[in-house]
Amino acid sequence: MTQQSPPPPALGCRSSPVLKQRGQREVFCGLTGIIWLHRKIQDAFFLVVGSRTCAHLLQSAAGVMIFAEPRFGTAILEESDLAGLNDAHSELDRTVAQLLERRPDIRQLFLVGSCPSEVIKLDLARAAERLTQVHAPKVRVLDYSGSGIETTFTQGEDACLAAMVPVLPATEARELVVVGALPDVVEDQMLGLLDALGIGPVHVLPARSADSDLAVGPNTVFALAQPFLGDTHAALERRGARHLPAPFPFGEEGTTVWLAAIAQEFGVTPDRFAEVTDAPRRRARQAIAQAAAPLADKSVFFFPDSQLEIPLARFLTRECGMLALEVGSPYIHDALHGPDLDLLAQGPQISEGQDVDLQLDRCRAARPDLTVCGLGLANPLEAEGLSTKWAIELVFTPVHFYEQAGDLASLFARPLRRKSILGVAAE
Numbered sequence: 001m002t003q004q005s006p007p008p009p010a011l012g013c014r015s016s017p018v019l020k021q022r023g024q025r026e027v028f029c030g031l032t033g034i035i036w037l038h039r040k041i042q043d044a045f046f047l048v049v050g051s052r053t054c055a056h057l058l059q060s061a062a063g064v065m066i067f068a069e070p071r072f073g074t075a076i077l078e079e080s081d082l083a084g085l086n087d088a089h090s091e092l093d094r095t096v097a098q099l100l101e102r103r104p105d106i107r108q109l110f111l112v113g114s115c116p117s118e119v120i121k122l123d124l125a126r127a128a129e130r131l132t133q134v135h136a137p138k139v140r141v142l143d144y145s146g147s148g149i150e151t152t153f154t155q156g157e158d159a160c161l162a163a164m165v166p167v168l169p170a171t172e173a174r175e176l177v178v179v180g181a182l183p184d185v186v187e188d189q190m191l192g193l194l195d196a197l198g199i200g201p202v203h204v205l206p207a208r209s210a211d212s213d214l215a216v217g218p219n220t221v222f223a224l225a226q227p228f229l230g231d232t233h234a235a236l237e238r239r240g241a242r243h244l245p246a247p248f249p250f251g252e253e254g255t256t257v258w259l260a261a262i263a264q265e266f267g268v269t270p271d272r273f274a275e276v277t278d279a280p281r282r283r284a285r286q287a288i289a290q291a292a293a294p295l296a297d298k299s300v301f302f303f304p305d306s307q308l309e310i311p312l313a314r315f316l317t318r319e320c321g322m323l324a325l326e327v328g329s330p331y332i333h334d335a336l337h338g339p340d341l342d343l344l345a346q347g348p349q350i351s352e353g354q355d356v357d358l359q360l361d362r363c364r365a366a367r368p369d370l371t372v373c374g375l376g377l378a379n380p381l382e383a384e385g386l387s388t389k390w391a392i393e394l395v396f397t398p399v400h401f402y403e404q405a406g407d408l409a410s411l412f413a414r415p416l417r418r419k420s421i422l423g424v425a426a427e
């Protein structure tokens with residue numbers, strides 16, 4: 001159904017040895033996901049049960065809305081809470097009651113755990129159950145952990161979506177669910193493509209509101225739009241849904257093969273598939289060709305951060321002409337990342353987890369043209385003359401599907417272009 005260019009490699013990286021290291025890590029915590037999730041789920045409120053540090057992280061990362069009341073906040077654990085001198089549960093009940101009284105628009109309330117709430121072993125699952133009984137049916141209260149203990153920043157979304165799956169209504173209908181929070185405009189483009197292919201009914205997790213008719217059951221098939229949804233994948237399988245494995249929809253190739261996996265499941269003919277995808281494929285290829293010129297034959301090194309590293313390495317090597325030296329990912333999940341690893345030609349070191357000092361040594365020795373890493377590493381590496389791309393930007397920018405393929409290449413080309421301009425200016 002899909003003609004791939006270049007053809008898949010004879011030997012992909014799925015069976016390559018993986019370097020696994022555990023040590024100091026440089027990552028943001030899972031609270032970060034609230035920044036895009038609160039925009040996506042329009043009747044939800046995210047109440048972080050945490051410290052002032054958590055509140056500052058959210059406030060500075062998400063900014064302050066001037067025209068609307070924010071749909072996230074922090075119930076701050078004071079020292080007396082942390083010392084176990086107060087009954088944190090009754091304080092939480094009081095805070096939630098006040099919040100829901102003041103904000104009748106809230107239909108879904110997420111209690112979000114943090115490092116401090118986990119350290120004092122505050123049982124938010126029990127709190128969510130109790131509060132649901134109090135505030136149902138108007139408000140559904142769920143909990144998940146956004147803590148930075150042993151997690152990486154995209155796991156916040158995974159934990160949030162995984163928490164929603166067990167309470168979805170059951171259905172016997174044969175339906176497609178696309179999983180992963182996408183900007184509305186990108187989600188609409190995707191739904192437009194699936195509709196043109198005649199695929200449906202299609203639902204999206206997370207839905208924009210609690211009133212959606214999203215349900216799950218043994219005839220549900222689901223496609224993941226984000227590569228960091230391992231727990232959600234497991235939760236959906238527990239509900240009997242079946243995953244459609246595919247490379248992730250980044251770039252022309254990723255989008256085409258992702259759509260083709262769904263099209264095949266729903267019996268779309270090759271002619272119909274070509275009719276719908278030929279024009280956007282052509283546009284995507286042209287946009288990539290224009291944007292990716294500075295990337296040709298340049299090397300790239302990925303530190304593990306967003307969990308997008310493997311699909312992005314596939315995109316950069318196969319569609320932008322780059323050479324991957326190391327592709328680090330916080331976690332590698334065969335069911336999720338296998339199809340992208342199949343398309344990534346053997347050669348780069350695949351690594352899972354991190355010992356940041358050892359990885360910095362490898363990066364310095366390799367002197368890549370471009371290093372994709374977290375904010376904490378980017379400035380020091382820039383000071384050492386390496387060009388960097390902040391991994392977090394890839395999650396905040398619309399980069400999925402055909403119409404964004406050129407922008408995705410541009411994101412990587414920008415630091416190289418900037419460096420060459422600065423280099424010319426300095427001469």
Ligand code: SF4
Pocket residue numbers: 029030031050051053054055057113114115116146147148149
């Ligand atoms: S959850 Fe943990 S890592 Fe995140 S801001 Fe709060 S204390 Fe820091």
